[in-house]
Amino acid sequence: MKSKVTGGFFLVVLLTAAIVFYLVQKTPAPASIGRSADTVRVIAADTMPAAPPKIIYGINIDSLDVIENVIRPNQFLGEILSKHNVSDREIHELSQKSREVHDVRKLVSRKKYTLLCSRDSIQKVQYMIYEPSNTEYVIYKIKDSIEVLRQVRKIDTIRSQAAGIIESSLWETMTNAGTDPLLIHALSEVFAWQVDFYRVQKGDKFKVIYEKLLVEDQPVGIGKIIGAYFNHFGNDYYAIYFDQGNGISYFDEKGQSLQKQFLRAPLKYNRISSRYTRRRFHPVLKRYKAHLGTDYAAPTGTPIRSVGDGIVEEARYAKYNGRYVKVRHNSVYTTQYLHMSGFASGIRKGARIKQGQVIGYVGSTGLANGPHLCFRFWKNGQQVDALKVELPPSEPVTEKYKAAYEVIKEAIISNLNKIDYSTGEEETLATSKQL
Ligand SMILES: [Zn+2]
Known part of the structure; x- marks a missing residue:
């Protein structure tokens, strides 16, 4: 509320200043002296410049x-x-x-x-x-x-904020508040490991301070999320934007990274026999085909581990994939493990698994010409190269940056606390410009 009042006040001051400046510049001084208010108005109208060109x-x-x-x-x-x-x-x-x-x-x-x-x-x-x-x-x-x-065009960046209490779905709550769908997407990435965006429930709450990008006063996208709060199943989660020299990351009140690290590889392997590519010669099909996974050659029976915590979305047999397991880690990341000789016990659809947990064993079921694991990685529904996907750093704030982080954290949390759920979206005055 405060920024709105301040904003309005500033606008009035600015407008007043502009009008005074205009009058001083444009009104011929003698005309306004010793005349009635009516006359002054007429003269002012006469001296008004012609309509500006369109x-x-x-x-x-x-x-x-x-x-x-x-x-x-x-x-x-x-x-x-x-x-x-x-x-x-x-x-x-x-x-x-x-x-x-x-x-x-x-x-x-x-x-x-x-x-x-x-x-x-x-x-x-x-x-x-x-x-x-x-x-x-x-x-x-x-x-x-x-x-x-x-x-x-010049892109203006303004600091903006949004808040809401989930009534039905996150989507509905945010769109009712006039929030950009891109913001929902960005928020789901920030809280990928803390908040299950598929299970956001009635009563969950959020507040977010972010950069809105404008071209000629029209929104064209969002910049970075500066700070966010999410209350999910009654738990408080804060996300504070901070860069300690190794890339953008988000940290909690204690300076811990919100990002969890995936295992570097899902198994002990002999070699990578095929990398992710949009075009490769398929050894079995004998034709060029995209290979949207990483093949790890390893002996039959080698244990395969989930690269992160998650829920088994699929554990079944298919003609090409053979026996495979698909794990949904959160609303952003999903991984898949193909050509298994068998599943580990308890691995079935809906099972909750921990990072490093054995989910199955290397084999050559389905379309494979030797024992190997084909590992596939999805980010936001798109298959990406697991060996190249850029993940935010996951280390906590280091000693060196602790003091600096504390200052930023205090300011952001205090600003988040000031946001009123009922006000919805409201722009603050802080602006910066970029080309
Ligand atoms: Zn493969």
Whole structure:
């Protein structure tokens, strides 16, 4: 609440200052002396500048017609422009000139474009502006000379906050509060190991301070989460953003990392016989195929361990995978273990397992030409290379950074505590800008 009041107050001060400044600059001093209030108003109106020119994409559109549309599937630049009286010669020159700036053959369907046309009977396009993303646009200038310009918009970062008490689902609670779905996603990554986002229940509460990214006052995404609080099954969890020189990580009140480390490998292996690749020659199928896992060659019967705590999502046989186990660690990470000769006892769907627990044994069931473990790793539903996936550091705050961490932690927790659940989303005044 306090920041809102302060914000409003500042706005009033700023506006007052701006009006005073404007009047001092623009009002001819003699006119306002010794006249009635009515006269002053008339004179002030007379001296008001003309309406400012209308400018979009840095172009004055006072004498142009604006047509906005989106690219249709398989639509080309030439097709759009020729309908608006741009000649083939001009289109050709445009595609030549755009080569280094932007590939005109790669217009993406459903992306926005704007045509600025002459306000006459010909309605010829003077400019076309194509927006491949929220943060950039390309200007094709067809007036006088032909030019192609790519512009990157300035991204403003403002500090924002959100809070809520779960009524039905996390999704509903956050969307009702007007929260960006990207924030839910970011929050689930921060608390991946503490809060089971699949089991968020009625009465769970959250507060979050984060960076909101804006382009021309429109939200385009979120930056980092600065601090967050989650009350899950009655337990308090804090996440404090802190970088002690080895990358962004989140820590709790005691300075422990919220990130848990996975085991480096799920077994003792002889060698890695095949790595994660989008294209490899399959030894059994004899054709090129993506291999979205890491193959560890090891003797039949070698114990296979879960790389982290989790719940067995699947433990069954399939034609290609053979006997396999899939473990969901949390709402972000899932791992899968293929071609097993057998499962360890107690490994069945729904079983809770600990990091390092034996879940099965190396074999060559399914599509395999020798005993090995094919290990697969998912992050946010996408298969990634387990050997390359970047995981946040998991070490606690070190002695060297303890004092610095304490200061930041106190400030963030105190700010989190000030957030009122009923206020929902509210922007604070602290802003920073980045390009
Ligand atoms: Zn494999």
